[in-house]
Amino acid sequence: MSKPPIIEIRDLKKTYRVGDVDVHALRGVDLTVGDGEFLAIVGHSGSGKSTLFNILGGLTPATSGTIRMGGQDLLAMSDTDRTKLRRGTVGFVFQKYNLLPTLTARDNIALAEELAGESHMHEPWFQDVLETLNIAQRLNHKPRAMSGGEQQRVAIARALVNRPTILLADEPTGNLDTENSDAVLDIMRGLNKKYGQTILMITHNPEAADFADRKVRMKDGRVLEE
Ligand code: ADP
Numbered sequence: 001m002s003k004p005p006i007i008e009i010r011d012l013k014k015t016y017r018v019g020d021v022d023v024h025a026l027r028g029v030d031l032t033v034g035d036g037e038f039l040a041i042v043g044h045s046g047s048g049k050s051t052l053f054n055i056l057g058g059l060t061p062a063t064s065g066t067i068r069m070g071g072q073d074l075l076a077m078s079d080t081d082r083t084k085l086r087r088g089t090v091g092f093v094f095q096k097y098n099l100l101p102t103l104t105a106r107d108n109i110a111l112a113e114e115l116a117g118e119s120h121m122h123e124p125w126f127q128d129v130l131e132t133l134n135i136a137q138r139l140n141h142k143p144r145a146m147s148g149g150e151q152q153r154v155a156i157a158r159a160l161v162n163r164p165t166i167l168l169a170d171e172p173t174g175n176l177d178t179e180n181s182d183a184v185l186d187i188m189r190g191l192n193k194k195y196g197q198t199i200l201m202i203t204h205n206p207e208a209a210d211f212a213d214r215k216v217r218m219k220d221g222r223v224l225e226e
Pocket residue numbers: 016017018023024025043044045046047048049050051052
């Protein structure tokens with residue numbers, strides 16, 4: 001028997017009010033993501049990709065629609081419950097890594113743990129993740145002493161340390177050269193295959209999208225299957 005979907009989005013809408021103008025960023029998104037899927041989301045700038053992620057990550061409220069995540073109705077929950085669910089469920093990776101510059105790689109990862117009130121850093125599976133990411137030798141470095149590729153791999157470790165059900169990556173290779181980009185994508189695919197990690201990745205780059213199992217396109221605030 002196949003597992004139930006990990007994310008079910010139905011008729012999701014988001015309208016931003018800018019001065020007197022309504023900006024319809026999402027106009028009715030329907031999307032189902034299977035447990036353990038590696039999904040690429042492509043689409044032109046302004047098509048609503050980041051808005052969708054910010055809503056999935058609980059960073060932005062939706063205007064209407066439904067999101068079921070791991071069987072729970074995300075938009076019907078209280079803010080407190082949604083924050084709790086998000087901390088345990090969603091890990092975020094951004095284009096610009098967003099590591100704190102004054103902290104070492106290890107402390108950047110540890111801070112994410114502390115915020116979630118959990119501790120997995122010393123568990124064997126996380127040591128294994130660090131090996132996979134090939135940053136075990138870099139943990140005492142601060143971001144400025146690391147390459148972009150290394151920083152992004154630390155950011156992925158930080159996103160994974162709380163064992164999120166879903167990893168959301170918004171243009172994770174947007175700042176990387178081809179070599180580092182391929183290394184990061186290869187590792188994400190490896191994490192997906194080895195741990196069954198569900199990954200949603202936004203990308204502009206068709207070659208990056210080819211690392212995923214499935215590709216959808218966002219256009220004018222809607223999702224189209226490729
Ligand atoms: P993408 O990530 O695909 O480039 P976005 O989700 O960032 O698209 O943007 C979708 C639309 O929503 C765009 O028209 C953008 O200008 C608008 N938008 C995004 N964020 C905001 C915001 N915080 N306030 C007002 N408009 C926004």
